[in-house]
Amino acid sequence: MDLRIFTEPQQGATYDTLLGVAKATEDLGFDAFFRSDHYLRMGSVDGLPGPTDAWITLAGLARETKRIRLGTLMTAGTFRLPGVLAIQVAQVDQMSGGRVELGLGAGWFEEEHKAYGIPFPKEKFARLEEQLAIVTGLWATEAGKTFSYEGTYYQLADSPALPKPAQTKVPVLVGGHGASRTPRLAGQYADEFNMPFASVEDSERQFNRVRAAAEQAGRRGDDLVYSNALVVCVGKDDAEVARRAAAIGRKVDELKANGLAGSPAEVVDKIGRYQAVGSQRIYLQVLDLDDLDHLELISSQVQTQLS
Numbered sequence: 001m002d003l004r005i006f007t008e009p010q011q012g013a014t015y016d017t018l019l020g021v022a023k024a025t026e027d028l029g030f031d032a033f034f035r036s037d038h039y040l041r042m043g044s045v046d047g048l049p050g051p052t053d054a055w056i057t058l059a060g061l062a063r064e065t066k067r068i069r070l071g072t073l074m075t076a077g078t079f080r081l082p083g084v085l086a087i088q089v090a091q092v093d094q095m096s097g098g099r100v101e102l103g104l105g106a107g108w109f110e111e112e113h114k115a116y117g118i119p120f121p122k123e124k125f126a127r128l129e130e131q132l133a134i135v136t137g138l139w140a141t142e143a144g145k146t147f148s149y150e151g152t153y154y155q156l157a158d159s160p161a162l163p164k165p166a167q168t169k170v171p172v173l174v175g176g177h178g179a180s181r182t183p184r185l186a187g188q189y190a191d192e193f194n195m196p197f198a199s200v201e202d203s204e205r206q207f208n209r210v211r212a213a214a215e216q217a218g219r220r221g222d223d224l225v226y227s228n229a230l231v232v233c234v235g236k237d238d239a240e241v242a243r244r245a246a247a248i249g250r251k252v253d254e255l256k257a258n259g260l261a262g263s264p265a266e267v268v269d270k271i272g273r274y275q276a277v278g279s280q281r282i283y284l285q286v287l288d289l290d291d292l293d294h295l296e297l298i299s300s301q302v303q304t305q306l307s
Helices: 015-027 054-064 082-096 110-116 124-140 181-189 200-216 238-247 252-258 264-276 292-306
Strands: 002-007 032-035 069-072 100-105 147-150 155-159 172-175 192-196 225-234 260-262 281-286
Touching: 002 015, 002 292, 015 032, 015 054, 015 292, 032 054, 032 100, 054 069, 054 082, 082 100, 082 124, 100 124, 124 147, 124 155, 124 172, 124 181, 172 181, 181 200, 192 200, 200 225, 200 264, 225 238, 225 252, 225 264, 225 292, 238 252, 238 260, 252 260, 260 264, 264 292, 281 292
Parallel strands: 002 032, 002 281, 032 069, 069 100, 100 172, 172 192, 192 225, 225 260, 225 281
Antiparallel strands: 147 155
16 A cells, blocks of 8 residues: 655645655655645635645756655646647656656636636546547657547647657546546546545446446556545644544544544545455545644554555
8 A cells, every 4th residue: 555645735835835745755765745826825824924836846846855755636637738738747757767657637617717817628527538538649649650639639740759758658647537438538548537525335346447447448457557536644643633624624533534534544444445445545635734643643543554
């Protein structure tokens, strides 16, 4: 079971804060540092000092880390043209020495689009399908050949399909709760399927749908990695759990019901329930980015029991 650190910087974080978390992620033996792709805070937090761009952040971290994987849950398809995104991700992959992964989603948060003048189209999912085809198609095109695409929303003519990532294949993540279209896209394009903030039972149902969709697309169900994203709040005792829950504005009972919360033993037990239905990787949504002791506790008391 891989444990990855997943951050939500739109809630309030500077690049230096994210760098501190990424370096702790690396030093403490976690597999990867991921971040969301949002430009507007959510809920009652002030979001200060303001948003950071996902791929600019990852470019910086690519040069300041050595081992950990780096990626997004999820890059918003509404924010970037697919050809430009393919260039950005390939360049950051080169900068990292081949450690980048691309989570790509349709985009959903209308308010942030209004706040920063970003178009918010109605046909987001159909656009996402074309974006996945284009990004993966550009990367897969042999050097010296060209890539063309004629879609409803995007058209590319004789692209040199450059630059190439450092990796032979950048892992692509698709995720979500949709019962039909999401599994189909994952089965066709994804190297990993991520189920965000879902119960064990809902995760099992969705994993089974994705496996079936992969087989329908001519792949094996086991060709994909299956993962979950869950909020995390761990403490050595009840008082520490309560303190960490209060720091992120959540209730302990709610966190235990909907995430990974409680003592290290409780969290290990719940991770085991996800593993039993096929989850191979957990993205730990860490909401208090100043509490690096939290990461140390998870590393020493949770991760060691899973390795």
